[in-house]
Amino acid sequence: MSGKGDTTGPGRAGGGAAGRGGKGEQRRAQLLDAAEELLVTAGGTELSMRAVAAAAGVRLGHLQYYFPTHAALVAAVLERVLGRSAERLAPLLAPTGPAGGPAGGAPGEDGAGDAGGAADPAGATAEELVRALLAEQEDARLVRLFAELWALAARDEAVAASVRAFYTEYRAQVAAFLADRRPDLPEAVVQGRAQVFLMLIEGASLFRSGLAGVREPAADEELLRTARALLAP
Amino acid sequence: MSGKGDTTGPGRAGGGAAGRGGKGEQRRAQLLDAAEELLVTAGGTELSMRAVAAAAGVRLGHLQYYFPTHAALVAAVLERVLGRSAERLAPLLAPTGPAGGPAGGAPGEDGAGDAGGAADPAGATAEELVRALLAEQEDARLVRLFAELWALAARDEAVAASVRAFYTEYRAQVAAFLADRRPDLPEAVVQGRAQVFLMLIEGASLFRSGLAGVREPAADEELLRTARALLAP
DNA sequence: TGTACATCAGTGAACGCGCGTTCACTGATGTAC
């Protein structure tokens, strides 16, 4: 019973001797690596148990030892991808400084560092935040991954619920960012702007991914201007 | 040879006696209705030949008489959905008046009417355009349909190409709309704003669909403000 | 130090199912002469 939840750890038994960092944990991570790679290179429809097992170089039955059902595998991939993104976003959205205190509802632990390499996390300006978010979208792999998540969410209510939860938290953090810098704005305006900011950023991702459109360099400047205006007019 | 192209008309033979409006054409439309309905209610993964046939009340073999392959069926559904949307958008994006002349590259025929019921198509203001587009997103059916198209596009390069073509044309029309009202703006700025406008509108659709987030009423006003600013500052 | 036993890690075969596709077939409707 050393596992974290239903979708964690080997399926047929508890964690046992191979605790965190042990062989089991390593294997699990390696299987998820293969699944994620497949998601990026081949797309969500190719994310079958057999394909993942083959990509990871193990037998079907062995993959099922760690992820007893297809749903468990998908849930685990999702959890890892969204969790990683949340960790990357957290330092960018941190409140201005020690004076402000915790902005409430911030996820994850305020761990040592190495989250992404962005300079001076606390107290980023709107300009820096927008630039950092857009820079993330230069990572075609990540954009593709999120596009696949949307596609998975369209077919799978459990995935949709996770994605919604992610964006709800994301929006709350953007709202906190804005409220921290513009205490004069009414709460409704703050929430509205945060939501529209997300619409813009994710809409941009949609078009930049090549899924719904081609890359349009002339748009970047305008995008930056619009996003900045939403956060700090 | 009365058909329009590869994916049109019965698959095993030419149009023959049953021309446009004949029995064949009616059947085809009826099969596409069933497919579209299935796409909205059950999602893209359920869009199998068997499911569509069952939904339409015909046998599998008969569906294949009209759409010989699954790809042909999907292409036909896509063509109809995107075509209908393009027809709906055209009057909203029309140039201001007879003085302006054709804005170049406008799709479809400038047919009699009944395209959507929007009041006074030619010469709409930015405010009206934005309101009309957002009003369209109130149609949950349509939003769901587009979300499914994105999902299909993520798995199918042929679908992705069609979706890209649709948005390229869409963007060109928004750019023409803006250039018509703001002749002083440089072309690059016009293109950039048109692209960002689309990012915002489609991003909004993503969140309003329930796919990536929950509906946030407070955001609507801010959304309207931001979109309006992009088209007519 | 040795033995028995439980758990972990991994294998391999088989299942039933839904899928897209192929194909031979049938009746109805038009068309030529």
Place this chain on the structure above:
DNA sequence: TGTACATCAGTGAACGCGCGTTCACTGATGTAC
């Protein structure tokens, strides 16, 4: 008016395939006594 024939519209069975899942099994590794 009648007949022969081509096409249209629709049926029904079968195919091979990949899928998720089930399950019995096998070594390896730890652990208790």
